[in-house]
Amino acid sequence: MKRLQDKKVVITGGSGGIGAATAKMMIREGAQVLITDLDEKALKEMADEIDSPDLHWIAADVSDEEQVKKYADKAKELFGHVDVFLNNAGIEGEVKPLDEYPMDVFRKIVDVNIYGVYYGLRYIFPLMKEHGGSIIITSSLAGVRGHANMLPYVTSKHANSGMMRSAALEGAPYKIRVNSINPSPVDNRMMRSLEEGFSPGESEATKEKFEQIIPLGRYATNDEVASLAVFLASDESQFITGSTHMIDGGMTAS
Numbered sequence: 110m111k112r113l114q115d116k117k118v119v120i121t122g123g124s125g126g127i128g129a130a131t132a133k134m135m136i137r138e139g140a141q142v143l144i145t146d147l148d149e150k151a152l153k154e155m156a157d158e159i160d161s162p163d164l165h166w167i168a169a170d171v172s173d174e175e176q177v178k179k180y181a182d183k184a185k186e187l188f189g190h191v192d193v194f195l196n197n198a199g200i201e202g203e204v205k206p207l208d209e210y211p212m213d214v215f216r217k218i219v220d221v222n223i224y225g226v227y228y229g230l231r232y233i234f235p236l237m238k239e240h241g242g243s244i245i246i247t248s249s250l251a252g253v254r255g256h257a258n259m260l261p262y263v264t265s266k267h268a269n270s271g272m273m274r275s276a277a278l279e280g281a282p283y284k285i286r287v288n289s290i291n292p293s294p295v296d297n298r299m300m301r302s303l304e305e306g307f308s309p310g311e312s313e314a315t316k317e318k319f320e321q322i323i324p325l326g327r328y329a330t331n332d333e334v335a336s337l338a339v340f341l342a343s344d345e346s347q348f349i350t351g352s353t354h355m356i357d358g359g360m361t362a363s
């Protein structure tokens with residue numbers, strides 16, 4: 110029996126680095142997966158690449174409550190209920206000192222990383238109440254630590270921890286588990302954007318500097334983060350809820 114046999118899964122940010130890697134791994138483990146993301150073209154390309162009857166997609170902006178209702182309705186129509194929800198879509202914003210941070214970018218981060226995650230909880234939670242399930246919120250190392258020049262992103266990822274803990278307590282009577290995964294830098298588009306933000310034109314050198322302060326000496330891969338999500342989605346983690354799961358190469362140990 111596969112680890113996620115017949116589980117019905119919804120993943121936001123499903124065509125991004127972590128979301129796509131997790132969707133692929135979950136399908137290999139026997140799940141049926143609905144991915145949602147902003148860009149219809151990227152979703153379609155991913156569906157063509159994976160070419161599996163177990164992958165479904167719908168375009169939606171997680172910061173728009175009506176569009177979140179739309180992806181939740183699609184999950185209900187396809188599956189009847191949801192067993193696993195990877196509440197993962199997020200944006201990094203810009204790298205700027207706190208007294209120069211553009212307010213429109215701060216508001217956008219709040220809309221996507223805080224309201225987007227909340228809307229997901231609000232509309233997927235009812236689809237889990239009858240059977241129980243596992244909700245995984247992608248927070249960050251920035252959800253437990255500060256970082257200079259990234260105050261809005263750090264704030265939003267700390268907010269994810271508050272939502273995770275509160276939802277875990279509300280979910281427990283329904284056997285809905287809620288946890289967060291908290292990666293340090295992952296080798297994908299988001300880190301390229303942040304490296305560029307910290308030192309324009311010197312992405313590679315910035316990456317090397319970051320890697321020097323990670324005890325294991327490198328970034329995580331999308332697949333390593335996906336493996337943690339698969340564990341938290343599976344029944345192997347059935348007594349784990351309300352927890353922050355660092356996947357950070359030892360960074361929080363220092």
Ligand SMILES: NC(=O)c1ccc[n+]([C@@H]2O[C@H](COP(=O)([O-])OP(=O)(O)OC[C@H]3O[C@@H](n4cnc5c(N)ncnc54)[C@H](O)[C@@H]3O)[C@@H](O)[C@H]2O)c1
Binds near residue numbers: 146
């Ligand atoms: N990459 C890292 O180093 C890192 C580290 C820690 C945490 N995270 C978190 O992991 C999550 C996934 O990011 P990733 O690393 O895969 O980066 P990514 O940029 O590849 O993926 C993020 C996805 O979210 C989607 N998205 C953004 N705004 C959206 C919106 N309004 N509605 C719907 N979808 C939207 C993007 O289109 C993208 O596909 C994010 O929450 C991010 O903050 C990333």
